[in-house]
Amino acid sequence: MYALSLIASAALLTPAAPPRDDRVAVRVAARDLGAAIVAIGRQTGASIGMRDPSLARLRVRRVAGTLTTAQALSAMLRGTRARARKVAANSYLIEAIPPRPPRPAPPRMPPAETEPEPVGADIIVIASKRDVPLSQFPGVARIADGADISLAEAARGSDALVGASTSLASTHLGPGRNKLFIRGVADSSFTGPTQATVGQYWGDTRLTYSAPDPSLRLYDIARVEILEGPQGTLYGAGSLGGIVRVVPQGADVSGIAAAGWGGVLATQHGDPGVDAGGMLNLPLVGDMLGLRAVAYGAIDGGYIDDRLRGLADVNRVETAGARANLGLEPGDGWRVDLSGTWQRIDGRDAQYGDQDGLSRASAVAQPFVNDYLLGELRIARDWGDLQLRSATGIIDHYVSETFDATEPGGEPTQFRQTSRIRMLTSETRLAQRSANGAGWVVGASLLSNDARLNRTLGEEARMAMPVAGVRNRIGEVTVFGEATVVPVDWLALTGGGRLTHSRLSGDAEDVSALVAFRADPRGGASRTETRFLPSGAILVQPDERWSLFARYQEGFRPGGLAVRSDLIERYTGDRIETAELGVRLGAPARDRFDILLTAAHTRWHDIQADLIDGVGFPVTANIGDGRISSIGISAGWRPSEALDLSGSLYWNDSEVTAPSAALIAAVTALDAPSARGGQLPNVADFNARIGARYFAELGPRTALTLSGNARYVGHSRLGIGPVLGQLQGDWLDTGIEARIGDARRGLSLSLTNLLDAQGNRFALGSPFQLTSGDQITPLRPRTIRIGFDWRF
Structure with a gap:
């Protein structure tokens, strides 16, 4: 039986817990409600509960943008039979919307704690190093939610990223031997003493310098971001292609x-x-x-x-x-x-x-x-x-x-x-x-x-x-x-x-x-x-x-x-x-x-x-x-x-x-x-x-x-x-x-x-x-x- 209560807290995409009900970068793919509220809770630091196990299987919308917890939940639940109710500071309860009464009822104002649906929700480019919405980012960023990477794709490592992009290319000596290239900035087929033309990062840490792509498997990943073009100002040497x-x-x-x-x-x-x-x-x-x-x-x-x-x-x-x-x-x-x-x-x-x-x-x-x-x-x-x-x-x-x-x-x-x-x-x-x-x-x-x-x-x-x-x-x-x-x-x-x-x-x-x-x-x-x-x-x-x-x-x-x-x-x-x-x-x-x-x-x-x-x-x-x-x-x-x-x-x-x-x-x-x-x-x-x-x-x-x-x-x-x-x-x-x-x-x-x-x-x-x-x-x-x- 599905757990009668789901509680989600602590950020995964941005490790620091945000101030309560402050706007944070939220990115959750369309999925079952049970998994979605866990993801939102982790990203916002909120506690989100659910007493009705039947709601966990509801399919909810994708959510992306710099939002408060209430805004994210409102956007996610739009068009479903569920709603979010604020029960305490930074705590929410997901519950079924009561059935409409058989006779017309006088209009009611929404609960005071419910915020309007967000307008202009957008993907956040975390690799910009200051969390810029994609619509405000003056460049090309390709972003994939980790939830959208299947287990079969995750097992392929970097080959899965190359297969999903037309601007990302690779040599093909074999897994763990390849070099990646972005936007045509390619130097050679061999791995020698030269620094790579693509900067590869695992979170905030650089993966390689003068070595081939280690092709780490993409299991349990929060997101992948590819920035095209030189990124010398923010990432320094070796990011010639992106x-x-x-x-x-x-x-x-x-x-x-x-x-x-x-x-x-x-x-x-x-x-x-x-x-x-x-x-x-x-x-x-x-x-x-x-x-x-x-x-x-x-x-x-x-x-x-x-x-x-x-x-x-x-x-x-x-x-x-x-x-x-x-x-x-x-x-x-x-x-x-x-x-x-x-x-x-x-x-x-x-x-x-x-x-x-x-x-x-x-x-x-x-x-x-x-x-x-x-x-x-x-x-x-x-x-x-x-x-x-x-x-x-x-x-x-x-x-x-x-x-x-x-x-x-x-x-x-x-x-x-x-x-x-x-x-x-x-x-x-x-x-x-x-x-x-x-x-x-x-x-x-x-x-x-x-x-x-x-x-x-x-x-x-x-x-x-x-x-x-x-x-x-x-x-x-x-x-x-x-x-x-x-x-x-x-x-x-x-x-x-x-x-x-x-x-x-x-x-x-x-x-x-x-x-x-x-x-x-x-x-x-x-x-x-x-x-x-x-x-x-x-x-x-x-x-x-x-x-x-x-x-x-x-x-x-x-x-x-x-x-x-x-x-x-x-x-x-x-x-x-x-x-x-x-x-x-x-x-x-x-x-x-x-x-x-x-x-x-x-x-x-x-x-x-x-x-x-x-x-x-x-x-x-x-x-x-x-x-x-x-x-x-x-x-x-x-x-x-x-x-x-x-x-x-x-x-x-x-x-x-x-x-x-x-x-x-x-x-x-x-x-x-x-x-x-x-x-x-x-x-x-x-x-x-x-x-x-x-x-x-x-x-x-x-x-x-x-x-x-x-x-x-x-x-x-x-x-x-x-x-x-x-x-x-x-x-x-x-x-x-x-x-x-x-x-x-x-x-x-x-x-x-x-x-x-x-x-x-x-x-x-x-x-x-x-x-x-x-x-x-x-x-x-x-x-x-x-x-x-x-x-x-």
């Missing part, structure tokens, strides 16, 4: 909750798989201290055969992970969170094939490992319009990759590359927000990153000889600020800047420095860089439905040391400048129809990218200047409360406009065409996606949710230069998913790659085999998953 911010659920100090899930998978042409996990939330000390823990594991069956070694389905991947959050609310609006996150991905072999698609001929196995550990301390307080946030994170990241380096007719040879990254990051900021969009944020941050890249080459792993590696160390000290003023109701002006001082140093690994730095005797010396990144934006709102904005932002990455065969060479920092225009009509959570049209132009100076040296090793170098032009359009239509339709298109055009001496030399050595005009790597010239979601009540305790999507990825090239110029892309991916059940338990069925298309997501398996034949990374063949979930 940021991806995943917000995990935090501990609820007021109540016990638990959930479990699992599924079995069958892949056509491959091995079966399985996934399972669980969540437990426990209050430990009254309403002050709580613990939330999540654990999960998965096996993805392989589907690539190795003809030379006579093995089938070699590319099996095993994933295990866990995280825990200890949340303390000592009172007076303070919240302290101590969190730990761990995940390990083990791949038995590489996931690429050759012209036969789902098979290849490799002389050696090519396993990979991504072991990720994050510890975080977060302190927050909200009072009035002010917010204080301070987050400190420690990251230990280990990545190991093996490539087939066998020469034609030669003995089986392995090339192994390992990266060990240790990073400390800390940021403290103070922000002020106003209802009309005005406000400011100021802050300071520190970062220290130590990355070691070691490499070996040989016929057997235990007998392999070391080759030149490199160690890069960087320390950053930063101050930043941004402010918005609203001189008139329809106009908002935003300006800001970030000042960063970086100290870089590096040295050789596994070889003598005299040998490694013979091409550049100064290569190992320490040096400093100081950068100032300005930003500015204009927002015009003729009425509550229309927004027009213009925005200018900059971004940069510091330089470092890279390996060329057995030489260590220096590469310099690069920088980017982007101007964009946008028109937004309507809001996804507020209006039946919404559309966003954007156009952006980017100039990229001293691009850091990877080339292939004469031995076959990838090497980082500055390849010159380039430019990127893009146009994006996305729209949503909700013809009824039960049906959501969406679609998006993204066009990208890029080229190297002023090639460097290093790129010209690489092209000339191979008697290839001119380096000028070459396309930047990995980002398709055209992407398109359509999606639909449908909800239907099948009975008093049963509902059906259906969703489907199709995504087309156009042509792109593997990399810069003649050796890396292979064409890839031009494929269509499709999927459907269904769930039947209620808020407490359900059964689900998902089917991916409905057409069993092969395609070529990525034209790389081993850099040493690039000239010996085509390499293709096919889509995972048609896969079906049958799953279950339960919670209380």
